[in-house]
Amino acid sequence: MTTSPALLLMIGAAGVPFLKGRLRGAWTVLLPVAALVLLWLLPEGPGDSLTLFGLELTPVRVDALSRIFATGFLVAALLTAVYALCLKDALQQTVILLYAGATVGGALAGDLITLFVFWELGGLASAFLIWARRTERGYRAGMRYLVAQLLAGLLMLAGIAQRVQAGAGVEFGHLGLDGPGGPLILAAVGIKCAFPLLHAWLTDTYPEATVVGTVALSPFTTKLAVYVLARGFPGTEALVWIGAAMTVFPIFYAVLENDLRRVLAYSLVNQLGFMVVGVGVGGSLGINGATAHAFAHIIYKGLLFMSMGAVLYRTGTVKGSELGGLYKSMPRTAALCMVGAASISAVPLFSGFTTKSMILYAVAQEHRTVVWLLLLFASAGVFHHAGIKVPYFAFFAHDRGLRVREAPGTMRVAMTMAAALCVAIGVAPGLLYDFLPYTVDYSAYTTAHVINQLQLLLLASLAFTSLVRTGLYPPEVRSVNLDVDVVYRRALPAAWRRLSEAVPRAGTRVVTPLRQRAVALWGTAVRSSAGGGFTAPWSTHSMVLWAVALVGAVLFLALL
Template sequence: MPEIFAHISPAWALMLSGLLCMLSPSHHVRKALMIAAPVVAFLLFVAPSTLGVSGGTFEMMGIEFSTYRLDRLSYPFGLIFIIAAFLNGIYALHERNRLTDSAAQFYAGSALGAVFAGDMLTLFVFWEITAISSVFLIWANGTSASIAAGMRYLAIHVLSGVLLMAGALVLWGDTGSLAFNNIGLDVGLAGWLIFIGIGIKAAFPFLHNWLQDSYPNATVTGAVVLSAFTTKMAIYALARGFAGEEILVWIGAIMTVFPVFFAVVENDLRKVLAYSLNNQLGFMVCAVGVGTALAINGAAAHAFAHIIYKALLFMGMGAVLHRAGTVKASELGGLFRSMPYTTVFTIIGALSISAFPFLSGFVAKAMTMSATAQEGYIIPWLMLLFASAGVLEHSGIKIPYFAFFSHDSKRRPAEAPFNMLVAMGIASALCIFLAWPFGGYQWLYSILPNDLGYNPYTADHVLTQYQLLIAATAAFVILRMSGLYPSERRGTILDFDWIYRKFGYGVVRWLTAMLGRLGGHAEHGMEARSRLWNKRMQAVFHPAGALSRAVPSGSLAIWTTVLLAVALIIAYRAG
């Protein structure tokens, strides 16, 4: 490929296809674009002969912008985003919605652009485009719940961008630079503003509810697309700007643990996957906080593998929703009889996220666990260990068990459309390839930020992982047989958002009442002043008022003389 293409960001191929999808009324043209654009993006991605490329650089108003920085850190994130866009295009081939076709391409392209951004303003622009474009994947579902969830999603993500921009401007004022490199929290206000802005998209504790609120309300294909980009873009931004910040170790450890309890009792299986996504993000955040070469590799590898197996799980549940019309665990069961391929693919995704040896989650999670233990973070390591068992409970077992086995719901939906099966089949093959002991995981490790020669297939690591998985499986079986496992039933699980929604609703009601009272008092005061002014004017200008009363002639003569004198003085001065 000519050298000129080595400096063009692959993001532009996807964003251009989003524009063309918006303009094209033809379903077939749009689907061809959704498949072709990631291929073109991949060709642009591999065009540079070496890493360290800096392209799309220009200066405006004394500020240097860089739209394409390809280095060892951005490489694995950029590659997996392109792969995800390709898989999403295949999975959505059956859909005939111009809006979601265009939104998905803009969303993937802007996320890719954010990963390749070399400065804070370029990052901000792509950061906000991801929010604006992705919300249409939620609204397209067309329900009142999806409209409300989309509004909340957009508000929180715009807030994330505002904080990011505010931090960038403060950083510029303090340092005179907008380069997007390691920032850290030591820089003061700028660092904290950027940190919180990124933390919103990374779904930090207490800032995470947008994820469980929006993803289950998206369209069938929209949830698959959403699962790939926003949160992993935030993980990349944390690794770029805040690697080694110890607070991230504890934030990540907490993120891995608390979703386990919600996911176990949740009835909506796509919401279970949203909680599971939060759990997996915690491993990546913790790895970024540890900050060593092994830990950063672990964060990048986990993000790479996670995008594939999480998309696979959302694809499986999307296929169930598409055919059965529901993903409520209480309404499913026995679907393996009529959806055997979807069942097998979903099980592969479930085993991958559970980090079974010889599947992708195992070789990715191994580095984070090892790095955390090596740096002496014993309590966080124990929390990660507990979370590893927990993810088997709610995603490794619960998802496939209640959807495809459990009791027989008597539903016999048709197998998923062929294009969905193709996308799930490719994702499943990647889950196996990335962990293959004879070449697969070595390829994955070769594209990571640091060359370390790490081997996940040591006897003690494999045996420890199998012991953990067997113990967690036994716990599920015992709890299920004894009746102690939470039964699947209709209901709403209250999360932290209940607090600020109730508080916010109370504040809005109080403000409304106070403004109403103030308005009433103001209106009453204006009426009183109007009556007083009217009374005074009548006292002067009324036929019986002051100007109409009899005035003594002597007084009138005196005032006439005074006015004449004033007029003469004015005339004299003017002359």
């Protein structure tokens, strides 16, 4: 029987609440390490299969694509476990392992039923990372998050049911929009991948999680959705334009946003857009680019969320309007945050440069000029808001006189590990390229590419500096910027309140007269029955006539 690394994590998580102190911490760190070793010991190919209700299930299927994504998830689990060592909250440490295990299980699933089970387990477990903040805002955000996860699950289940009904089976391979259930499954993935208009759950809920919770939420759900796209919908033309839109629109919200974790949530959507474009382009270069960028993003976005989590842990806030000057008391955190900022901005010698460029090159090879220009604009935008704005307003701008202790040692260790991986992938991209699904025939470090990227970064830096110095840059003010979530956070509650107020008024104006008329009609019917009317016996020919008329009407409607 093939042993899944996912089960190792999830079964091991059950023992976390029963351990104390350093023993618990060591256990939470060793489990991802053991799962990584087990993953790389598994042979390629489908594992043992089983039959359930006449459907053949393959709980474990290992190939290059599933292995690299599962590796990224386990690395994220390890970094998050180390980062969370300073906590004494067994609930969060347990949920992190369950969540990571469910995501790894989804990446290794060889059939859609197994994928669905792990898909839902991950969604349910991750909601507790928001509720663990134990605030009213956190509770409401967690409920909204759970609704989004359950809706995605229902759509996927409906898509799977359509495939089974059509006799297409439950094998998890290429699905496509033309296949049975394909559109429903793509809609489910679109929710979890934060497609435009379906993204608000992410930017709404991630910043409301705990210090560690947001770090744990960042790598798993959305990257599993990218994996499902890469496995089931490679080369889908619609994904190119969906991804291009995802890269562009978050930039404008991020510039206006005051909450720096929400800024990073918008930049997360932006980076997902690059991956979706890579999947949409398809081919070996597109899939390699999407996979490599997903792996790098897991690490550098985790590093950025870790640094902002450390700021929140020490100061109690991540509002840009309340921060500044923290480099004086948190210099190591500031330096590590800069590594994450350089990575997401695709600065040469950092991980984002060697992965994002592969997607841009794949788009250029397809001669998609408009999409390439949109991605170029988006690259400058993400440098503007995630590469500059986040570290600038947190650590340098407007010294508020905050003097706090440096981040706890375990947090700094996790951030240092992530930063080292960002630099390693940037300096020696072959460390990642060698494990991608297809053989890589691409070099990021060409003279033209390096010069073009440096020019782009320089111009974006000049634009930011000019806007700040001239006072034209949107100021960091206390505010809550609503996105598409205004529909369900403001519009629908307001409509419900108005409807609740209108119903009683309608009752007095409409229901009372209707009741009076009904009573009058009933009295008329009773009086008529006493003298015959409708209650009198009908002749046979009248009954036949009415029966024929009714049957004819039914047949006429059926023909229509």
